[in-house]
Amino acid sequence: MTINAVDVATTAAGTTLGLATPILWCGIGGLVSERSGVLNIGLEGMALIGAFGYYAGAAATGSAIGGIALAVAAAAASAMILAVLAIHGAGDQVITGMAVNLLGSGLTAFLYQAIYGVGAAPTVAAIGPLAIPGLHAIPVLGKSLFDQPVLTYAALLAVPAVAWWLRSTRPGLRLTAAGERPEAVDAAGLNVIAIRYAAVAFSGAACGIAGAYILSQVQDFTADMTAGIGYIALATIIFGNWRPAGVLLGSLLFAAAEAVQTVLQAAGIKVPYDLFLAVPYLVTIVAVSGFVGRVRPPAADGQPYLRQLAEHRGTGATTPPPAHAPLRARQHEREPGPPPHDGRVPVPIRSQTSPHPRSSAAPGSPTTAGPAPTSQRRLVTRTG
Amino acid sequence: MTAAETGGPPASLPPTRLGEPATVLARTIAGNRFRFDPVIAVLGALLAGFVALAAVGVDPFAAYRALLGGAFGSSAALSATLVQMTPLLLVGLALGLSFESGFFNIGAGGQYGVGALAAGLVGGFVHLPGAAELAAMAAAAVAAGAIWALLPAVLRAFTGASEIITTLMLSYVAADLIDYVVTGPGGSGGVVNQTPALRGNALFPPLAAQTQLTAAVVVAVALVPVMWFVLRRTAFGYRLRMVGKNPQVAQAAGISVRRTAVLSLTASGGIAGLGGMLEVASVTLAVPQNFSIQVGFTAIAVALLARNQPFGILVASFLLGGLAAGATPMEAQVGVSGPFVTFLEAIIIATVAGMPLARRALRSLRSRRPAGGRP
Numbered sequence: 109m110t111i112n113a114v115d116v117a118t119t120a121a122g123t124t125l126g127l128a129t130p131i132l133w134c135g136i137g138g139l140v141s142e143r144s145g146v147l148n149i150g151l152e153g154m155a156l157i158g159a160f161g162y163y164a165g166a167a168a169t170g171s172a173i174g175g176i177a178l179a180v181a182a183a184a185a186s187a188m189i190l191a192v193l194a195i196h197g198a199g200d201q202v203i204t205g206m207a208v209n210l211l212g213s214g215l216t217a218f219l220y221q222a223i224y225g226v227g228a229a230p231t232v233a234a235i236g237p238l239a240i241p242g243l244h245a246i247p248v249l250g251k252s253l254f255d256q257p258v259l260t261y262a263a264l265l266a267v268p269a270v271a272w273w274l275r276s277t278r279p280g281l282r283l284t285a286a287g288e289r290p291e292a293v294d295a296a297g298l299n300v301i302a303i304r305y306a307a308v309a310f311s312g313a314a315c316g317i318a319g320a321y322i323l324s325q326v327q328d329f330t331a332d333m334t335a336g337i338g339y340i341a342l343a344t345i346i347f348g349n350w351r352p353a354g355v356l357l358g359s360l361l362f363a364a365a366e367a368v369q370t371v372l373q374a375a376g377i378k379v380p381y382d383l384f385l386a387v388p389y390l391v392t393i394v395a396v397s398g399f400v401g402r403v404r405p406p407a408a409d410g411q412p413y414l415r416q417l418a419e420h421r422g423t424g425a426t427t428p429p430p431a432h433a434p435l436r437a438r439q440h441e442r443e444p445g446p447p448p449h450d451g452r453v454p455v456p457i458r459s460q461t462s463p464h465p466r467s468s469a470a471p472g473s474p475t476t477a478g479p480a481p482t483s484q485r486r487l488v489t490r491t492g
Numbered sequence: 493m494t495a496a497e498t499g500g501p502p503a504s505l506p507p508t509r510l511g512e513p514a515t516v517l518a519r520t521i522a523g524n525r526f527r528f529d530p531v532i533a534v535l536g537a538l539l540a541g542f543v544a545l546a547a548v549g550v551d552p553f554a555a556y557r558a559l560l561g562g563a564f565g566s567s568a569a570l571s572a573t574l575v576q577m578t579p580l581l582l583v584g585l586a587l588g589l590s591f592e593s594g595f596f597n598i599g600a601g602g603q604y605g606v607g608a609l610a611a612g613l614v615g616g617f618v619h620l621p622g623a624a625e626l627a628a629m630a631a632a633a634v635a636a637g638a639i640w641a642l643l644p645a646v647l648r649a650f651t652g653a654s655e656i657i658t659t660l661m662l663s664y665v666a667a668d669l670i671d672y673v674v675t676g677p678g679g680s681g682g683v684v685n686q687t688p689a690l691r692g693n694a695l696f697p698p699l700a701a702q703t704q705l706t707a708a709v710v711v712a713v714a715l716v717p718v719m720w721f722v723l724r725r726t727a728f729g730y731r732l733r734m735v736g737k738n739p740q741v742a743q744a745a746g747i748s749v750r751r752t753a754v755l756s757l758t759a760s761g762g763i764a765g766l767g768g769m770l771e772v773a774s775v776t777l778a779v780p781q782n783f784s785i786q787v788g789f790t791a792i793a794v795a796l797l798a799r800n801q802p803f804g805i806l807v808a809s810f811l812l813g814g815l816a817a818g819a820t821p822m823e824a825q826v827g828v829s830g831p832f833v834t835f836l837e838a839i840i841i842a843t844v845a846g847m848p849l850a851r852r853a854l855r856s857l858r859s860r861r862p863a864g865g866r867p
Contacts, residue, residue, distance in 0.1 A: 149656075193846050200845065202596055202656055206792055207841035214834025215544075222548035222828055331831060339660060346657060382672035389661040389668075393643070397653045 120364075120371045122252035125260060126325070128363035130155065130318035130334070132263040134341035135348070135355040136270055137314025142345060143274060144307035145287035145300075147410035149205025150190050152338025153212025154312050158183035158319025160216035163329040166232035167224075172324060175233060179320035180313045186212065187312025188305075194412065195304045201410050209338070217331035224329070235259060235324035259321045264356075266314075271352040283307055287406035290413040300413045343392035350405055362388040529847050530797045530804075534811065537839035541832065555826045559833075562821030563814030571705040572820075575775060577813030578712045579604065579787045582767025584794035584805040585719050586760040592723060592800045593756035594736035595648065596656045600764040601788020602663025603637035607765025608772045609670050609687070610636035612779035613678050615772070616688030625693045630769050637765015638758040640666060645757035649750040655757060663788060670783050686780040696774045708774035715763075719802040732756050764788070790816075793837045796844045812837065 134151045141148040158179040165178025190208050194201040224230070235257045243254040274280040285293045286303040293300050315338065322334060340362050347361070348354020365388050369381040538556070545552040563573050583600050590597035597603075610632040620628055644658035673679070673687075680688040696706035723729035734742040735752045743749050767787070772779055794812055798804030815833045823829030 189842060193842065193849065196849055202598065203792065203796065203841060204845050206598070206789060207838050207845060209838075210789060210793075210834055210841065211838035214831045214836070214838055217831030218544070218828055218835050219548060221831060222545075222550055225827065336664065339664065342657070343661060380672055380676065382668045382675070386665040386668040389664045392661050393647075393653075393658050396657050397647045397651050 116371055116375065118252050120367050122255070123367035123370060124360060124363045125253060125256055126363075127366050128359040129257075129260045129263050130321050130337050131341050131344060131359035131362055132267070132356060133259075133314045133318035133321065134338050135344045135359055136263070136266055136352060137311035137318075138341055138345050139348075139350060139352060139355055140270065140274075140283070140314070141307050141311035142350060142409050143287045143406055144283045144304045145290060145406060145408040145411065145413065146191070146194055146304050146308050147201040147205065148187075148190060148308065148311050149202050149342065150187070150208030150212070150338070151205075151311070151315050151341050152334055152336065153205075153209035154183045154186050154315035155319040155322070155334045155338050156212035156216050156332070157186045158316030159323040159333055160220065160319070160329055161316060162320035162323040163220070163232055164223075166324075167230050170233065172233045172235050175324065176317065176320045179323075180316040183316025183319060184309050184312035187308050187315070190312075191305050191308040195301055195308070196412060196414075201412075213332055216329070220329050220331070229328060231327045233324070234327050235321070257321065257324065259317060259324070262317075267352045267356045274352070284406070286413075287408050290408050290411075294413070304413070340388070343389065346405075347392050347395045358392075361391070529844060530799075530808065532847070533797060533840045533843035536843045537836045540839045541836050544835065545828070545832075550826050550828055555822055555828060555832075558822040558825040559815065559818035561818070563818035567700075568703060569817065569821075571700055571703040572817035573810065573814040574709045575704045575813075576816040577809045578709050578774070579767045579771045580791055580794050580809040580813050580816075581712045581806060582715070582770060583764050583787050583791035584798065584809050585715060585802060586763035586767065587791050587795040588798065588800035588802065588805050589719070589723070589732070589763065590756055590760040591795055592736050593732040593752060594739065595645075595753060595757055595760075597641065597644075597659050597757060597760045597764075598656050598792075599644070599659030599661070599663035599666075599788065600760065600791060601785035602659065602666035603640045603761040603764035604768040604771075604788055605663070605666040605670055605783060605785040606640045606768070607633035607637040608768030608776075608783060609666075609673060609678075609779050610765070611769035611772045612687035612690070613673070615690045615694035616678075616680070616778070620693075622693060626696070626773065629694065629773060630766060633765040633769030634762040635765070637768065638762035640765070641757045641761025642754075645754040645761075648757065649753040659757075663785060667783075667785060670779060671781050674779055674781050674783075680778070684780065686778040689778045690773060691777075694773060695777065696770075704775050706774040708770040712767075712770060713806065715766075716802045716806045723802065728755070790834075790837055793841045796841055 134155055137154075138148045138151050161179035161182035162175035166172060166175030168174065168178075186208060189211070190201075190204055193204040193207075220229075237255045238258050238261070240254040240261075246254070272280075274284055282293060282298055283303055283306075286298075286300050286307075290300045293303070318337065318341075319334060322337070323329060326333070341355075341359070344355045344358030344362060347358035348356070365384060369379070369384045372379050373381055542552045542556070545555050562569050564570060583604055586600050586603070587597060590600075611629040614629045614632040615625065618628060619625065640662060641659065644653075644655040644662065647653035647658055648655040675685045678687055679685055696708045696711075699705045699707060699709070721729075723733065731742070731747045731752055732755075734745070734747060735749050735756075739749045742752070776783070790812060791809075794805055794808040797808040797811075798806075815836060816830075819829045819833045822832070
């Protein structure tokens with residue numbers, strides 16, 4: 109019985125780490141992108157493109173290295189679509205990211221169907237586990253933690269590396285500044301746009317590795333095989349409060365929920381495992397809801413940096429643009445699509461009772477605080 | 493209609509960059525110019541698809557003939573298109589409503605899913621006489637969809653939690669909930685994991701023999717003018733659009749942004765939920781395991797193409813429904829299918845999103861004035 113429990117624990121820990129690896133890669137990529145101020149909803153699509161890239165690359169070259177190279181290149185290239193549209197404020201970043209997701213889903217399955225669909229599709233090179241000498245002999249922990257594919261070790265090493273890079277190096281600090289106060293970065297003579305392009309390219313490359321990892325484990329491509337890890341990665345970023353260590357914790361949590369569910373199911377223990385799978389999503393909602401320790405995204409996350417707007421905005425980057433000035437700019441910057449006020453920065457909607465900043469001279473004056481039914485009705489008729 | 497549609501700004505707003513007297517005329521022209529955006533996007537997507545097909549060695553002409561023939565080429569094709577259009581139309585209207593008020597109900601697929609589940613359960617387990625059955629199913633679906641959107645709505649309004657994240661997460665929770673219910677408490681107990689098969693008065697009456705076309709499409713299309721009326725001719729719709737245009741100004745004008753956020757998101761969820769009911773009671777006839785909620789994402793293309801306008805959503809959902817319907821014959825004839833259509837949708841969204849950038853680039857080229865000079 110005890111031996112069985114040890115086995116289960118070993119399997120669960122190993123499975124957790126395996127499942128966490130692609131989430132972690134996507135999460136780190138998304139984190140860097142968001143810390144630079146670009147909200148990357150397209151992680152899922154980029155990971156899929158990475159998976160297909162690995163498949164095509166490994167099929168063509170016969171080696172895992174070729175697969176990884178094409179995965180990273182293809183995913184980074186697809187990230188440029190997001191970069192061009194999102195960084196220059198053309199389309200809403202959420203919408204653009206969803207377009208990348210659809211592109212990844214559609215294009216990869218289409219290409220696979222068209223190129224490899226006739227006849228038996230080849231099985232490509234795997235990236236096998238690499239036992240670390242010495243350490244993997246440790247009971248339970250060794251077998252589960254030190255007998256993993258190299259991309260798993262790389263992901264675990266990337267966490268402290270990115271954390272250090274963001275906090276302690278000059279380019280890392282600049283990147284963070286671009287996501288917090290792009291005006292300041294611009295004023296210092298640095299190129300906000302270039303920094304953001306680099307960050308988005310990195311996020312694409314990281315997602316490419318995530319996709320390569322997934323494909324290297326099963327060695328064949330199937331449509332939508334990333335199965336939502338890009339969205340889970342998005343959740344881990346929020347859950348982890350935009351910190352690499354938090355992303356690691358979040359991806360382990362999500363992966364553990366799935367691993368425990370798999371192990372229990374395999375052991376024939378009856379649990380409502382579908383509900384089990386939903387727990388991490390609910391945890392993310394709690395994390396983002398602000399009830400338990402508020403998370404704080406980068407101040408300019410999801411906001412394109414446009415100099416025309418910045419002139420109006422002054423240095424107040426942390427607040428949404430004031431109502432008056434950018435209305436004009438917005439109207440021609442973002443004509444189609446959903447209205448613009450909606451970065452995902454959780455700016456609480458002002459309550460009706462709290463005075464509007466511009467009317468603070470006369471708080472609670474009837475003209476600002478009270479409803480204005482007459483004028484409204486007049487305006488409604490006018491629109492008709 | 494055009495001038496009003498662009499939200500002829502109330503007096504309290506600053507003047508637009510167009511001068512006062514010329515406003516109406518200029519806006520009309522501008523509005524008309526923008527109407528070409530969707531056309532350009534669709535043509536651009538078809539062109540990109542053409543290149544992609546040729547690149548992988550599929551005859552693009554044969555593929556498009558199969559795709560468009562399967563979508564619009566015959567009465568059977570048209571009815572298949574209308575069947576595909578129905579859920580897209582409902583979820584598109586739901587998204588249009590939320591986008592118009594400035595809130596991103598990205599997880600509308602989840603509300604669609606729980607709506608379908610509620611309808612499947614009511615239809616499968618509760619038997620009422622006559623039309624009461626369908627009415628009960630619809631009520632359950634609307635309620636379920638609205639409840640699914642209520643938590644994100646309340647969180648958005650009172651804590652500022654991004655509804656993008658919460659609705660997206662909840663759409664995955666919805667998928668898990670559906671799987672849990674159909675494999676367990678709400679399952680039919682048969683060999684297939686699904687809710688009890690709907691029959692009799694729990695189904696929409698068919699409109700044409702040999703097709704899946706039912707009265708559900710009539711319900712969906714009838715909702716379009718209703719939505720237009722609500723958005724354009726009621727005080728609620730006016731408040732909603734005003735919040736979408738500028739929440740600060742709306743707040744200053746006495747509109748409760750919180751209230752509007754909650755109402756718009758829950759209404760959006762209810763409509764998406766109804767979409768799930770229409771699908772279950774006319775096409776899938778039960779809620780199976782792994783019920784697809786992909787429509788929540790496809791409908792983003794619909795709402796974007798239509799710029800959230802109800803009648804435009806009707807046209808866009810017909811078009812994208814056609815592409816979905818044509819995918820099946822296309823696969824039979826040239827061996828590429830659904831993923832290709834998803835690819836086209838992605839290009840459509842990206843093109844619509846990229847249009848202002850292209851226009852801005854053109855404008856700055858023409859005027860030779862730097863886009864953002866410094867003082």
